[in-house]
Structures are given as structure tokens and as C-alpha cells.
Amino acid sequence: MSTKIKLMLILATLVIAVIAIIWWMLRPPGLPASIVTGNGRIEATEIDIATKMPGRIDEILAREGDFVETGQVLARMDIHVLLAQQSEAQAQVHQAESARQTAKAITVQRESEHNAALAVVAQRSAEYAAASKRLNRSQRLVGEGATPQQEVDDDNARVLGM
Incomplete structure (x- = not known):
């Protein structure tokens, strides 16, 4: 080997050695205080979750292994069926309210009819009392020949017709 090649190899070895020494001296002294090292095994805790209403999942927002917090939304449900049920329930409420209003109106009408019937009964009672008095008077007057x-027969027919 020629001297020139030997000199180049020695020089390259020295350059590599100097670079290695400088790197070793400038590297960080170790891990930061916030990082702890050690050997171990991490096991996940499984937690079952459930919804208040049965239904289909529309979208899952958390992935396996994600850290989650209390109250965080993990999935969204398909609520089309629930919205349809809500609309149906609201329609039933409106229908029941309408039926209640109708029943209330019928009750008012029946009360009015009842009051009218009571008035007719009172009127007929007054007419009967008047017809009875007239019959008694007519019978007295017939006895006197007045x-x-x-007239007695007409008054009697009027009382019997009531």
C-alpha cells in the first residue's frame, strides 16, 4: 500500500474519532426528569357503556386505545326512529288535547241543555199550579152557578193534559 493511502486512512480514522468524541460530549446527559424508564406491562381497563334508549350507532367518535374523559361523547346514535316516535307522540298529544276540547264543549252544551230543561220544568210546574187553581176556582163557581x-171541563182537561 502506498504511503499516500495509509496517510488518508489514518486521517479518516482521526476525523471519525474526533466526530465521535464531540458527539459524545455534546449529547444530552440523560432523559428529562419528566420521563421515567422501566420495564413493565400496561393493561387496559374495560368499561361497558350503555345508552338509555335502544337504537343503532350512527357514528363512533372514540377509537380503541384512546384516552377518554368523563362526560365525553363516544358515539352518536341514529335518531331517525326516535324522532319519528317523538313526532307520533306529539301528534297523539295534540289529538288528545283536541278530544279534551271537544268533550269540554259538549259538556258546556249539555249543561246548557240541562238548564233549559230545568227552566221548562219550572215553567210547566207553574202552568200546572195555575191550571189547578183555575180548576178549583171553576169548580167552586159551578157550584154557585156563576x-x-x-169551563170546568176545559180546566180539568187542561190539568190532565199536563
């Missing part, structure tokens, strides 16, 4: 028998 009125014809036909």
Missing part, C-alpha cells in the same frame, strides 16, 4: 160546566 160559570158553565164547560
Whole structure:
């Protein structure tokens, strides 16, 4: 080997050695205080979750292995069926309210009819009392000869017709 090649090899070895020494001296002294090293095994804790209502999952927002916090939304449910059920329930409420209003109106009408019937009964009672008095008066007057028998018969028919 020629002297020139030997000199180049020695020089290259010295350059590599100097670079290695400089790197070793400038490297960080170790891991930062916030990092702890050691050997071990991490096991995940499985937690079962459930919804208040049955249904299909539309979108899952958390992935396996993700850290989650209390109250964090993990999935979204498909709520189309629930919205349809809500609309149906609201329609039933409106229908029941309408039926209640109708029943209330019918009750008011029946009370009015009842009051009218009571008024008719009172009127008929007054008419009967008046017809009975007139019959008694006519019978007295016929006995005295002050009125014809036909008037007594008419008053009697009026009382019996009531």
C-alpha cells in the first residue's frame, strides 16, 4: 500500500474519532426528569357503556386505545326512529288535547241543555199550579152557578193534559 493511502486512512480514522468524541460530549446527559424508564406491562381497563334508549350507532367518535374523559361523547346514535316516535307522540298529544276540547264543549252544551230543561220544568210546574187553581176556582163557581160546566171541563182537561 502506498504511503499516500495509509496517510488518508489514518486521517479518516482521526476525523471519525474526533466526530465521535464531540458527539459524545455534546449529547444530552440523560432523559428529562419528566420521563421515567422501566420495564413493565400496561393493561387496559374495560368499561361497558350503555345508552338509555335502544337504537343503532350512527357514528363512533372514540377509537380503541384512546384516552377518554368523563362526560365525553363516544358515539352518536341514529335518531331517525326516535324522532319519528317523538313526532307520533306529539301528534297523539295534540289529538288528545283536541278530544279534551271537544268533550269540554259538549259538556258546556249539555249543561246548557240541562238548564233549559230545568227552566221548562219550572215553567210547566207553574202552568200546572195555575191550571189547578183555575180548576178549583171553576169548580167552586159551578157550584154557585156563576160559570158553565164547560169551563170546568176545559180546566180539568187542561190539568190532565199536563
